[in-house]
Amino acid sequence: xxxxxxxxxxxxxxxxxxxxxxxxxxxxxxxxxxxxxxxxxxxxxxxxxxxxxxxxxxxxxxxxxxxxxxxxxxxxxxxxxxxxxxxxxxxxxxxxxxxxxxxxxxxxxxxxxxxxxxxxxxxxxxxxxxxxxxxxxxxxxxxxxxxxxxxxxxxxxxxxxxxxxxxxxxxxxxxxxxxxxxxxxxxxxxxxxxxxxxxxxxxxxxxxxxxxxxxxxxxxxxxxxxxxxxxxxxxxxxxxxxxxxxxxxxxxxxxxxxxxxxxxxxxxxxxxxxxxxxxxxxxxxxxxxxxxxxxxxxxxxxxxxxxxxxxxxxxxxxxxxxxxxxxxxxxxxxxxxxxxxxxxxxxxxxxxxxxxxxxxxxxxxxxxxxxx
Amino acid sequence: xxxxxxxxxxxxxxxxxxxxxxxxxxxxxxxxxxxxxxxxxxxxxxxxxxxxxxxxxxxxxxxxxxxxxxxxxxxxxxxxxxxxxxxxxxxxxxxxxxxxxxxxxxxxxxxxxxxxxxxxxxxxxxxxxxxxxxxxxxxxxxxxxxxxxxxxxxxxxxxxxxxxxxxxxxxxxxxxxxxxxxxxxxxxxxxxxxxxxxxxxxxxxxxxxxxxxxxxxxxxxxxxxxxxxxxxxxxxxxxxxxxxxxxxxxxxxxxxxxxxxxxxxxxxxxxxxxxxxxxxxxxxxxxxxxxxxxxxxxxxxxxxxxxxxxxxxxxxxxxxxxxxxxxxxxxxxxxxxxxxxxxxxxxxxxxxxxxxxxxxxxxxxxxxxxxx
Numbered sequence: 001x002x003x004x005x006x007x008x009x010x011x012x013x014x015x016x017x018x019x020x021x022x023x024x025x026x027x028x029x030x031x032x033x034x035x036x037x038x039x040x041x042x043x044x045x046x047x048x049x050x051x052x053x054x055x056x057x058x059x060x061x062x063x064x065x066x067x068x069x070x071x072x073x074x075x076x077x078x079x080x081x082x083x084x085x086x087x088x089x090x091x092x093x094x095x096x097x098x099x100x101x102x103x104x105x106x107x108x109x110x111x112x113x114x115x116x117x118x119x120x121x122x123x124x125x126x127x128x129x130x131x132x133x134x135x136x137x138x139x140x141x142x143x144x145x146x147x148x149x150x151x152x153x154x155x156x157x158x159x160x161x162x163x164x165x166x167x168x169x170x171x172x173x174x175x176x177x178x179x180x181x182x183x184x185x186x187x188x189x190x191x192x193x194x195x196x197x198x199x200x201x202x203x204x205x206x207x208x209x210x211x212x213x214x215x216x217x218x219x220x221x222x223x224x225x226x227x228x229x230x231x232x233x234x235x236x237x238x239x240x241x242x243x244x245x246x247x248x249x250x251x252x253x254x255x256x257x258x259x260x261x262x263x264x265x266x267x268x269x270x271x272x273x274x275x276x277x278x279x280x281x282x283x284x285x286x287x288x289x290x291x292x293x294x295x296x297x298x299x300x301x302x303x304x305x306x307x308x309x310x311x312x313x314x315x316x317x318x319x320x321x322x323x324x325x326x327x328x329x330x331x332x333x334x335x336x337x338x339x340x341x342x343x344x345x346x347x348x349x350x351x352x353x354x355x356x357x358x359x360x361x362x363x364x365x366x367x368x369x370x371x372x
Numbered sequence: 373x374x375x376x377x378x379x380x381x382x383x384x385x386x387x388x389x390x391x392x393x394x395x396x397x398x399x400x401x402x403x404x405x406x407x408x409x410x411x412x413x414x415x416x417x418x419x420x421x422x423x424x425x426x427x428x429x430x431x432x433x434x435x436x437x438x439x440x441x442x443x444x445x446x447x448x449x450x451x452x453x454x455x456x457x458x459x460x461x462x463x464x465x466x467x468x469x470x471x472x473x474x475x476x477x478x479x480x481x482x483x484x485x486x487x488x489x490x491x492x493x494x495x496x497x498x499x500x501x502x503x504x505x506x507x508x509x510x511x512x513x514x515x516x517x518x519x520x521x522x523x524x525x526x527x528x529x530x531x532x533x534x535x536x537x538x539x540x541x542x543x544x545x546x547x548x549x550x551x552x553x554x555x556x557x558x559x560x561x562x563x564x565x566x567x568x569x570x571x572x573x574x575x576x577x578x579x580x581x582x583x584x585x586x587x588x589x590x591x592x593x594x595x596x597x598x599x600x601x602x603x604x605x606x607x608x609x610x611x612x613x614x615x616x617x618x619x620x621x622x623x624x625x626x627x628x629x630x631x632x633x634x635x636x637x638x639x640x641x642x643x644x645x646x647x648x649x650x651x652x653x654x655x656x657x658x659x660x661x662x663x664x665x666x667x668x669x670x671x672x673x674x675x676x677x678x679x680x681x682x683x684x685x686x687x688x689x690x691x692x693x694x695x696x697x698x699x700x701x702x703x704x705x706x707x708x709x710x711x712x713x714x715x716x717x718x719x720x721x722x723x724x725x726x727x728x729x730x731x732x733x734x735x736x737x738x739x740x741x742x743x744x
Binding site: 040041042058059060061063064078079080103105106107108109110111113114115130132173174175176178179182183185186187189190191192195202203205206207208210211212213231295296320341343346 | 412413414430431432433435436450451475477478479480481482483485486502504545546547548550551554555557558559561562563564567574575577578579580582583584585603667668690692713715718
């Protein structure tokens with residue numbers, strides 16, 4: 001075991017004990033990656049509250065996992081039945097026949113829950129609980145290595161945004177705009193990315209503007225939201241840009257949203273609450289008469305995932321999260337996750353921001369302006 | 373209501389009645405898209421067994437959904453609380469206070485299940501059941517419009533594969549190979565794509581080879597698995613190509629796998645079973661002495677999703693599916709979803725294939741050869 005893993009496991013043990021959890025049984029790649037150094041699809045990690053770690057992966061993957069994960073208990077399985085038996089095997093090997101195991105309620109589907117709690121996997125005497133709050137608390141504050149990686153991802157995001165914005169012209173599809181950003185990411189060092197959102201014209205008013213074959217027209221606003229992953233860590237950035245010259249109404253809406261976002265960023269400092277930041281952003285919009293044009297939570301965490309804890313309180317509840325504490329230093333958040341939606345169009349500017357003891361550092365730096 | 377939706381809803385009503393289901397409450401975009409013409413994140417559709425349809429979407433999205441969905445009951449909500457109340461409202465409006473509602477157990481996480489079955493959403497007297505088998509049965513056989521769209525997606529996949537293979541050279545990363553395919557898709561008319569898998573060298577031996585920053589070396593095999601989406605429908609294709617001249621061992625493994633895949637394709641005809649196709653492919657590998665080098669189910673359906681029903685029986689069970697019936701004509705499947713894994717490298721060739729009354733039509737056509 002090397003690097004940050006010993007520290008993470010120690011903290012994990014402490015949290016598990018205080019929550020009365022005997023073992024974590026994880027399947028979410030982001031959580032497995034954080035605690036073991038390897039996270040992949042169709043795999044699991046079991047972690048006991050006295051620090052024992054075991055992994056189960058497709059039998060084809062054992063050699064690669066051995067080179068990436070920091071632990072020795074790695075078993076390969078043949079198929080779903082083998083996966084279930086491997087889980088049972090580790091419960092036995094670790095001597096866990098009663099107590100509580102925590103599963104990821106915000107990741108496992110109902111049918112996967114059934115598989116992981118099948119009597120051939122989990123001994124029947126073991127209670128089940130949600131692992132989400134512990135994993136969110138663990139991953140909330142980033143260590144120096146993580147901050148360095150997130151910072152690298154923000155530089156790659158800047159390059160992706162530059163490529164997309166420079167390519168904008170009437171006649172190209174939203175999908176082609178996404179193509180420019182993604183091509184630039186992958187060539188600038190991203191191994192992967194979370195889904196790119198590009199919407200244009202009237203589609204800038206919608207909440208989750210995934211790209212379509214709509215062609216850009218002169219005068220359209222285009223909203224570009226990108227999330228490259230570099231060495232396992234993500235950035236999150238959105239810009240709204242006009243194809244041609246913006247109208248007065250577009251420019252005013254943009255200026256107002258940018259003001260709201262910048263005022264919110266200026267409030268960031270260790271100890272601030274997510275709800276307070278959300279209220280700051282919304283207040284600027286509300287006071288300008290736009291109460292009805294606000295939608296969705298504007299703040300969330302950024303790390304291994306581009307959207308992770310901390311989440312705003314209401315949203316957090318429905319996503320199985322506890323309310324986030326006042327933010328400690330070295331939390332990374334995104335500010336501007338949701339915009340101003342005027343009906344015919346919307347505007348939004350989003351940046352990845354590091355919380356520091358004395359204030360903040362904005363990690364994404366591509367220029368914020370409506371005109372190209 | 374227009375196009376194929378009336379027909380789909382009629383069949384849906386029939387299946388719901390025969391399964392004792394009073395309403396479907398859907399949240400999976402692919403299922404919503406199939407039955408209503410619109411599928412998006414953070415939304416729901418309720419469909420009663422007498423053919424009433426209602427949609428709930430973020431309030432920002434109502435106008436767009438009205439232009440895409442084929443039904444009139446569309447309500448916008450403000451946040452998760454609003455979503456829950458909207459669900460409750462439709463249960464009341466449709467007069468459903470007891471009986472059975474079907475939810476997507478293979479899509480909803482444990483925490484989303486909690487939200488959809490919250491007493492403020494679902495009246496307490498209503499039982500809950502899995503919607504997966506009904507939705508899979510509905511979507512199994514494609515109509516002519518769907519086959520046309522899948523065929524278009526396969527043409528776009530051919531272009532993506534050509535771009536990726538032509539770009540291959542030592543020194544480029546796996547991620548850069550993916551970039552070439554994705555850039556070509558989006559420019560050839562794909563609005564989106566499912567995650568691209570690219571793995572190289574020893575990584576061709578792993579089950580889910582997502583791209584990394586590993587650089588291609590001369591003599592490496594590269595496995596490229598792509599899934600563009602065109603107008604809502606997907607294609608699925610994989611090719612394995614050598615960077616330079618393949619060794620005798622690489623070529624023999626490739627020739628064997630290609631033979632197994634082609635023999636399997638030749639068995640496709642209305643009435644064939646998924647298990648029979650799987651067994652045909654595996655038998656060729658087994659008889660060549662490779663029993664230990666087989667992993668994972670080689671056959672699955674293709675449609676709105678690049679991996680959907682029919683699934684092979686064992687896999688299906690764990691994914692909440694019923695065993696698929698003998699395949700009727702106009703089912704679209706992928707053949708070659710899992711490869712031959714020799715330890716130091718793997719090989720795989722995958723194509724999207726239409727089942728017809730008299731046999732089959734291979735829809736993806738990029739050349740199958742190991743040398744560029």
